[in-house]
Amino acid sequence: MRKRDFYAGGLMILFGLVMALKGPSYRLGTLMHMGPGFLPTVLGIILIGLGIAIAASALTTPEGEDEDLLPEHPEWWAWGCILASPLAFMLFGAYFGLIPGTFACVFTAAIGDREATLKSAVILSAVVTAFGVGLFSYILQIPMPILAWRGL
Amino acid sequence: MITTALTDLWYGFGVALEPHNIVWCFIGVLVGNMVGVLPGMGPLATISILLPLTFGIKPVGAILMLAGVMYGAQYGGAICSILLNLPCHPPHAVTCLDGFPMTKAGRGGAALGATVFASFVGASWGITEMIFLAPVLVRVALEFGPAEICSLMLLGLLAGSTLARGSPLKGVAMTVLGLMLGIVGTDIETGSERFTFGMTHLDDGIELIALALGLFGIGEFMNSVNQVSTVNAKYANVTFKDMRPSKEEMKRTIAPMFRGTLVGSLCSLIPGTGPTIASFVAYATEKKISKTPEKFGTGMIEGVVCPEASTHSSVQGDFIPTMSLGIPGDAVMALLLGALMIQGIVPGPQLIKEHPDIFWGLVASFWIGNIMLVVLNVPLIGIWVKLLTIPYKYLYPSAMFFVCIGVYAANNDMFQVGETAVIGLLGYVLLRLGFHPAPILLGFVLGPRFEENFRRAMLISRGDLGVFVERPISAVFIALCVLLIALQIYVRLRPKKNGPTVPAAQGAE
Numbered sequence: 031m032r033k034r035d036f037y038a039g040g041l042m043i044l045f046g047l048v049m050a051l052k053g054p055s056y057r058l059g060t061l062m063h064m065g066p067g068f069l070p071t072v073l074g075i076i077l078i079g080l081g082i083a084i085a086a087s088a089l090t091t092p093e094g095e096d097e098d099l100l101p102e103h104p105e106w107w108a109w110g111c112i113l114a115s116p117l118a119f120m121l122f123g124a125y126f127g128l129i130p131g132t133f134a135c136v137f138t139a140a141i142g143d144r145e146a147t148l149k150s151a152v153i154l155s156a157v158v159t160a161f162g163v164g165l166f167s168y169i170l171q172i173p174m175p176i177l178a179w180r181g182l
Numbered sequence: 183m184i185t186t187a188l189t190d191l192w193y194g195f196g197v198a199l200e201p202h203n204i205v206w207c208f209i210g211v212l213v214g215n216m217v218g219v220l221p222g223m224g225p226l227a228t229i230s231i232l233l234p235l236t237f238g239i240k241p242v243g244a245i246l247m248l249a250g251v252m253y254g255a256q257y258g259g260a261i262c263s264i265l266l267n268l269p270c271h272p273p274h275a276v277t278c279l280d281g282f283p284m285t286k287a288g289r290g291g292a293a294l295g296a297t298v299f300a301s302f303v304g305a306s307w308g309i310t311e312m313i314f315l316a317p318v319l320v321r322v323a324l325e326f327g328p329a330e331i332c333s334l335m336l337l338g339l340l341a342g343s344t345l346a347r348g349s350p351l352k353g354v355a356m357t358v359l360g361l362m363l364g365i366v367g368t369d370i371e372t373g374s375e376r377f378t379f380g381m382t383h384l385d386d387g388i389e390l391i392a393l394a395l396g397l398f399g400i401g402e403f404m405n406s407v408n409q410v411s412t413v414n415a416k417y418a419n420v421t422f423k424d425m426r427p428s429k430e431e432m433k434r435t436i437a438p439m440f441r442g443t444l445v446g447s448l449c450s451l452i453p454g455t456g457p458t459i460a461s462f463v464a465y466a467t468e469k470k471i472s473k474t475p476e477k478f479g480t481g482m483i484e485g486v487v488c489p490e491a492s493t494h495s496s497v498q499g500d501f502i503p504t505m506s507l508g509i510p511g512d513a514v515m516a517l518l519l520g521a522l523m524i525q526g527i528v529p530g531p532q533l534i535k536e537h538p539d540i541f542w543g544l545v546a547s548f549w550i551g552n553i554m555l556v557v558l559n560v561p562l563i564g565i566w567v568k569l570l571t572i573p574y575k576y577l578y579p580s581a582m583f584f585v586c587i588g589v590y591a592a593n594n595d596m597f598q599v600g601e602t603a604v605i606g607l608l609g610y611v612l613l614r615l616g617f618h619p620a621p622i623l624l625g626f627v628l629g630p631r632f633e634e635n636f637r638r639a640m641l642i643s644r645g646d647l648g649v650f651v652e653r654p655i656s657a658v659f660i661a662l663c664v665l666l667i668a669l670q671i672y673v674r675l676r677p678k679k680n681g682p683t684v685p686a687a688q689g690a691e
Binding site for chain 2: 034035037038041042045049052056057060061062063064065066067069070073074076077080081083084087099100101103105108109112113115116117119120123124131132135136137139140142143144145146150151154155158162166170172173174
């Protein structure tokens, strides 16, 4: 049994179920006058079918080499940093403006690397901030204040 | 017919040679070439990052630039493969086999030089094909009703998902997922909100840029972080002078170059077989034809030139269905089509007639862009080699900034930055479970149009599904769909043969 493929099928079944169960609440209509719920429901059912097929073929094939759901060395810290980086951009960007937003975004992502030091992350963030603000604020004129104080 | 095509082309050169359009084209190929060289950054991520920046410029300039990124990246990817044995982009994976041994033997420069030339020949053929084939296709496609459009889209979606990398079942599942994501938002016909889960920010649907950057930016970074080792560039000292192949090498490249071009253009005619498949087929053909097949893999220039020519000819050929029918063959084409739609241009057979400046300008700019690339690649090779050694730990945080600001700038909406992060997480989970997320984009872009035409076809036929097989053209498409599925099942059940082994491709497609 291929564990990863099995869960892959499971995930598709889950997505399909959400669509197929929620779809009919948008009014199905008839084939001739289709309601907004028609296609989502049909797609949901197709996806459930595909999910079952993927999971079933996973059960019959012998196990491969790399069958753990997580990679060999899970990079929780790096993953967290990468996902936190857009959130930092949102938070600092919305409240304090483009410069703090950019700095926070790059810094958060940079400390995710195993070899990164505080110093290298700060330097990288500063360089990208200078370049980014120059490009986006002055050349492309994105309507976002460079520095702002919107309170918390 | 030939004269009209040539007049139109002449007009296209007029459009493409306007100063601002030349500048956009140049920026596009330069950025694309640069990014193609950078390990771990694919053309998909680059085009999505640049997409919001094109909102301010006219549609013609925007599409010239984005297309430039795409074929520019193709040239860059070859450098990566030949000099470093790194298949940064899947279409160039097979180039590593003979490209890198040539580099080790000190002929890397010659391999690059021959590649640049072969690429140009391949691309030129693809463009010529586009000039003559696209108008013919359009004439046929203008007769299509909703039923034909539906079956054609179905064929495009099936081909795009089953012929791509990985398991066909998973590919189809990804396409369906993409169709579903395309449904999110307000229904055009009834105005009811679907799958917004009460979030008013989702009323306009999921943003294309957020989806692309989430899947191919954030998801890909999560996959590669701390995995990419610093590039070993000890063989990569190539200078301008080394790039001239010897007379004997030149002679050996001519025939493979044309064979590769032919394979590529044939592959581009079959929907869904993108440049990656074209390059593999070309390499296999070349090996079979060669008098010394056992020497392949030890640095045969034929094994470098042939796949590269076929990749480029197939890439240009992929534009034919995209621009003339509005049916993209792969995710990159879907993204380009999405860019046009954001500019308010409806893709489809009417595009050439309604926006001749876009179509013919694009065709002409291909040539201009490809010439620029030849000129750029030769003297700038030293700089590209330096770029290769940028460590990933600097690359991805900087790219994260471009992802965030790009998504924000699309609509000046912070919510979408968060949306991108969520999609990124989903993208990584899918990657980890062995899915290739590229078909999602295909389904997402085609989804709304598919639904619209399906509804219309059903309304016209009074709810009779038989209309898809009763109308002859539509029946042909449906038959092709069935054939495709049958073929997949046949390939699956047949005992496996050993194909050419190639180092696993990393990075986005």
